[in-house]
Amino acid sequence: xxxxxxxxxxxxxxxxxxxxLSYAADDESGTPHYPKNKPRHVSWSFAxxxxxxxxxxxxxxxxxxxxxxxxxxxxxxxxFRTLGSESGPHLSADAVRALASEYIIEDPDAxxxxxxxxASDVFPDAPPYPDSNPPDxxxxxxxxxxxxxxxxxxxxxxxxxxxTGPDYVYSLLTGYxxxxxxxxxxxxxxxxxxxxxxxxxxxxxxxxEEAIAYAQNADDNPDNDVPETVDQYAKDVTAFLMWTAxxxxxxxxxxxxxxxxxxxxxxxxxxxxxxxxxAEVH
Amino acid sequence: xxxxxxxxxxADAPDAETEATRxxxxxxxxxxxxxxxxAAAVWPFIHQMNPDASALALSSIEVDISSIEEGQxxxxxxxxxxxxxxYRTAAEMEEARATPVDDLADPVARNDNLDxxxxxxxxxxxxxGREQWLIMLKVCTxxxxxxxxxxxxxxxxxxxxxxxxxxxxxxIRIGPAPENMxxxxxxxxxxxxxxxx
Amino acid sequence: MQHDYFPRYExxxxxxxxxxxxxxLTRLMYDSFVAYPxxxxxxxxxxxxxxxxxxxxVQIVTGVVLxxxxxxxxxxxxxxxxxxxxxxxxGWLLRYIHSNGASMFFLAAYIHIFRGLYFGSYKEPREIxxxxxxxxxxxxxxxxxxxxxxxxxxxxFWAATVITNLFSAIxxxxxxxxxxxxxxxxxxxxxxxxxxxxxYLLPFMxxxxxxxxxxxxxxxxxxxxxxxxxxxxxxxxxxxPHATIKDAFAMTVFLILFAWFVFYLPNYLGHAxxxxxxxxxxxxxxxxxxxxxxxxxxxxxxxxSKLLGVVLMFGSIAVLFILPWLDTSRVRSANYRPLxxxxxxxxxxxxxxxxxxxxxxxxxxxxxxxxxxxxYYFAHFFLILxxxxxxxxxxxxxxxxxxxVLKPADEVSGAPAAAGGVAAPETRG
Numbered sequence: 080x081x082x083x084x085x086x087x088x089x090x091x092x093x094x095x096x097x098x099x100l101s102y103a104a105d106d107e108s109g110t111p112h113y114p115k116n117k118p119r120h121v122s123w124s125f126a127x128x129x130x131x132x133x134x135x136x137x138x139x140x141x142x143x144x145x146x147x148x149x150x151x152x153x154x155x156x157x158x159f160r161t162l163g164s165e166s167g168p169h170l171s172a173d174a175v176r177a178l179a180s181e182y183i184i185e186d187p188d189a190x191x192x193x194x195x196x197x198a199s200d201v202f203p204d205a206p207p208y209p210d211s212n213p214p215d216x217x218x219x220x221x222x223x224x225x226x227x228x229x230x231x232x233x234x235x236x237x238x239x240x241x242x243t244g245p246d247y248v249y250s251l252l253t254g255y256x257x258x259x260x261x262x263x264x265x266x267x268x269x270x271x272x273x274x275x276x277x278x279x280x281x282x283x284x285x286x287x288e289e290a291i292a293y294a295q296n297a298d299d300n301p302d303n304d305v306p307e308t309v310d311q312y313a314k315d316v317t318a319f320l321m322w323t324a325x326x327x328x329x330x331x332x333x334x335x336x337x338x339x340x341x342x343x344x345x346x347x348x349x350x351x352x353x354x355x356x357x358a359e360v361h
Numbered sequence: 362x363x364x365x366x367x368x369x370x371x372a373d374a375p376d377a378e379t380e381a382t383r384x385x386x387x388x389x390x391x392x393x394x395x396x397x398x399x400a401a402a403v404w405p406f407i408h409q410m411n412p413d414a415s416a417l418a419l420s421s422i423e424v425d426i427s428s429i430e431e432g433q434x435x436x437x438x439x440x441x442x443x444x445x446x447x448y449r450t451a452a453e454m455e456e457a458r459a460t461p462v463d464d465l466a467d468p469v470a471r472n473d474n475l476d477x478x479x480x481x482x483x484x485x486x487x488x489x490g491r492e493q494w495l496i497m498l499k500v501c502t503x504x505x506x507x508x509x510x511x512x513x514x515x516x517x518x519x520x521x522x523x524x525x526x527x528x529x530x531x532x533i534r535i536g537p538a539p540e541n542m543x544x545x546x547x548x549x550x551x552x553x554x555x556x557x558x
Numbered sequence: 559m560q561h562d563y564f565p566r567y568e569x570x571x572x573x574x575x576x577x578x579x580x581x582x583l584t585r586l587m588y589d590s591f592v593a594y595p596x597x598x599x600x601x602x603x604x605x606x607x608x609x610x611x612x613x614x615x616v617q618i619v620t621g622v623v624l625x626x627x628x629x630x631x632x633x634x635x636x637x638x639x640x641x642x643x644x645x646x647x648x649g650w651l652l653r654y655i656h657s658n659g660a661s662m663f664f665l666a667a668y669i670h671i672f673r674g675l676y677f678g679s680y681k682e683p684r685e686i687x688x689x690x691x692x693x694x695x696x697x698x699x700x701x702x703x704x705x706x707x708x709x710x711x712x713x714x715f716w717a718a719t720v721i722t723n724l725f726s727a728i729x730x731x732x733x734x735x736x737x738x739x740x741x742x743x744x745x746x747x748x749x750x751x752x753x754x755x756x757x758y759l760l761p762f763m764x765x766x767x768x769x770x771x772x773x774x775x776x777x778x779x780x781x782x783x784x785x786x787x788x789x790x791x792x793x794x795x796x797x798x799p800h801a802t803i804k805d806a807f808a809m810t811v812f813l814i815l816f817a818w819f820v821f822y823l824p825n826y827l828g829h830a831x832x833x834x835x836x837x838x839x840x841x842x843x844x845x846x847x848x849x850x851x852x853x854x855x856x857x858x859x860x861x862x863s864k865l866l867g868v869v870l871m872f873g874s875i876a877v878l879f880i881l882p883w884l885d886t887s888r889v890r891s892a893n894y895r896p897l898x899x900x901x902x903x904x905x906x907x908x909x910x911x912x913x914x915x916x917x918x919x920x921x922x923x924x925x926x927x928x929x930x931x932x933x934y935y936f937a938h939f940f941l942i943l944x945x946x947x948x949x950x951x952x953x954x955x956x957x958x959x960x961x962x963v964l965k966p967a968d969e970v971s972g973a974p975a976a977a978g979g980v981a982a983p984e985t986r987g
Contacts, residue, residue: 112919113843128822156637156640156644158414158415158418158644158645160414160418161414161644190425198418199415199418199419214834217640218640218833221825221830221833222830222831222833222834223830224825224830225830226830229914235823235826236823236826239822239823241822241823241825241826243830244830276843324833326644327643327644327650330650331650331651331654331821331824332821332822334651334821335817335820335821335822336821338817338821339814339817339818339821341398342398342810342813342814342817343814344394345391345394345395345398345810346807346810346811346814348387348390348391348394349391349395349803349806349807349810350807351387351391352384352387352388352391352803353803353804353806353807355383355384355387356384356388356799356800356803357800357803357804360598360795360800388799395806404648405647405648405651405652406619406623406652408647408648409623409626409627409646409647409648409649409652410626411647413627413641413645413646413647413649414644414645414646414647415641415645416645
């Protein structure tokens with residue numbers, strides 16, 4: 080008898096919130112939720128427990144950043160010296176110095192208040208942009224990890240899916256399209272259903288087919304040529320920005336493997352010891 | 362620690378001696394394995410106090426020396442410490458060279474660009490071909506104060522903290538300081554720039 | 559708890575005796591963590607106290623180390639975190655341990671609390687022990703909140719704004735209290751600096767209350783899954799090695815879960831917006847606290863009245879203080895309380911449901927659902943628990959802990975003669 084009452088109560092208790100939730104789901108007239116389109120999945124080299132960055136891709140991404148993004152977006156937490164990182168873009172020391180010296184760095188100690196960049200400097204601020212404030216891109220792939228929603232976020236714990244941020248950036252860069260009928264796009268804005276806080280944004284599409292001639296394609300070896308497409312540019316610059324956001328990712332994952340193996344062996348040893356210790360009790 | 366614990370365990374079950382021995386072995390093996398892990402885990406906590414990557418990136422600096430005239434010196438900061446870059450006059454060098462190495466309190470050159478055992482002759486306080494330039498950590502080797510320029514009994518440096526006198530080659534002559542002031546690693550890149558570090 | 563089941567500390571050397579007669583520290587440690595008797599039938603849910611102690615140490619040690627690199631200044635706090643993540647040796651590891659450690663700390667605390675609820679650990683004579691635990695929980699929430707502000711990201715800043723503004727609901731002096739908390743008229747440099755100071759202070763206060771909590775525990779002894787007190791040496795095993803090694807195993811497994819997050823999902827439990835530097839001009843579209851505070855956040859938003867929402871939110875924790883006197887049943891363990899056991903699991907589901915709703919926008923059906931669950935949350939404490947003790951018919955319990963372990967379960971329940979003395983329903987009614 081008691082049990083029947085409790086089951087009934089539990090059922091009502093569960094049903095009422097569920098009913099109100101479905102009401103919430105129907106309630107499209109409420110606050111709209113963005114991004115309108117979920118980010119598209121890309122198969123990234125750095126995904127998963129054994130993922131690593133592809134230095135070639137990061138170097139291409141660096142080139143895309145410099146040619147397509149840097150006019151408006153800064154990279155203020157990234158020091159030139161880190162571009163030499165073996166698990167990152169892996170530029171040579173000379174290449175790092177040469178790249179740094181292409182930038183002008185403000186330095187109150189320098190004779191003219193500015194000097195050529197050195198490896199120890201960070202990327203200088205992008206020139207100020209009128210009427211808007213393009214975000215710094217150093218950690219953008221972590222800052223734009225849009226929510227995955229129930230129940231996907233539970234599965235993500237087991238699949239170790241951590242690439243919402245890069246998927247988002249890639250989707251945004253490749254997601255510009257003509258607005259559907261009946262959608263008003265304000266002046267100076269552009270329609271993109273992948274944008275995190277609306278369907279239009281002030282940034283025009285930054286990438287165009289064949290707009291960037293990859294340095295990698297300029298050598299005599301045709302085997303390492305990559306297509307010069309918007310899709311490829313977007314992937315490369317996103318991978319680069321994932322590296323700028325998480326430069327120690329490879330260290331983290333490889334140390335993680337060692338720690339995991341250690342802990343599992345330790346757990347086995349402790350468990351066996353525990354069984355021996357408790358053997359006489361049970 | 363482990364021994365006293367296992368001794369207690371043995372006392373608990375005296376009738377099952379082999380069982381207790383096996384358990385002791387397991388305990389020790391598990392404890393040792395865990396201790397190795399704990400020791401490894403300590404390292405990040407220690408290493409985080411070492412200079413970080415941004416500090417290490419500043420371990421070498423390039424200094425423009427083209428505007429320094431003979432008899433003048435500038436002081437630049439390198440790794441948070443002052444480095445004196447002095448374009449010495451012939452008279453200063455003469456004075457330093459006239460001093461026999463045997464008279465020096467510290468007979469070793471303390472020059473990172475040379476053999477660690479090189480004697481503290483005036484030539485060994487600079488690099489070959491650029492003997493006029495004295496590039497030296499201007500930090501008293503006694504307790505780390507900053508000596509005054511062109512002061513003291515030997516016309517070099519004088520440390521006001523505890524009265525150490527250095528000569529025109531930065532060598533300790535009188536006072537509590539045990540060593541000549543250190544010469545950091547440096548390299549003349551061209552007529553204009555010298556890289557320290 | 560009787561303490562003579564296992565040989566007490568006996569200094570073996572002259573130095574040991576000399577020390578013991580002047581400061582019996584070794585004696586205290588030995589008698590508390592070696593010879594101390596624990597019920598032999600504790601299950602793995604009872605290992606979370608030990609896990610929590612370790613987590614507290616992990617958080618304090620990583621926190622002290624992070625404080626060596628962190629700068630509590632509105633212009634540099636965010637940058638100093640990035641500096642830690644990029645340049646400090648192993649800085650990324652220390653920071654991820656600390657930020658995920660907070661979540662793991664709460665996860666362990668929740669399991670610990672719900673274990674206490676299930677096995678009636680709050681009941682006489684353990685009321686003080688329980689109340690000290692609730693105090694620790696409150697201190698943990700405060701510490702976590704202050705810590706969350708320190709990275710000075712968007713969520714940090716707006717969480718600080720929203721949470722401090724809760725106090726503006728207090729009549730008459732509310733606004734003044736908020737200004738006093740903030741050290742200004744909005745969250746700013748004074749706020750950040752004092753939150754940093756408090757974030758450093760509170761963990762040591764937690765450690766102090768934990769010492770009291772453990773002291774109180776050692777006075778009354780552990781509960782156990784039967785809810786029956788220890789009666790003889792047959793019921794107990796010495797803390798070391800038995801409980802120590804069992805705790806160590808549970809700890810290691812817990813560390814595997816912890817490492818899973820630190821090394822492979824370090825940002826999973828955090829909020830992406832906190833990788834954006836604080837901007838006092840732009841509120842994030844959707845402000846949410848960390849997952850472990852979501853149920854309370856849902857209670858706050860379920861109520862249309864500002865003051866009542868705040869009162870209920872604090873009340874949802876404060877009710878735990880009086881829980882020992884709300885539960886009228888004298889039977890401790892839910893294993894022998896068929897009705898309470900079901901209500902317990904409903905309560906767990908309600909708390910998880912509130913957590914889910916706390917993450918959702920406060921609109922439409924979500925608010926209605928939150929109201930239903932909030933009502934149930936309080937009904938559980940003020941209606942169900944008092945009434946259950948009066949009407950519930952508990953199942954027969956074993957005569958002793960040793961009986962429950964050594965005899966098969968059907969024999970215990972099927973032999974009322976053995977458990978005759980305790981088989982009758984026990985209520986206060």
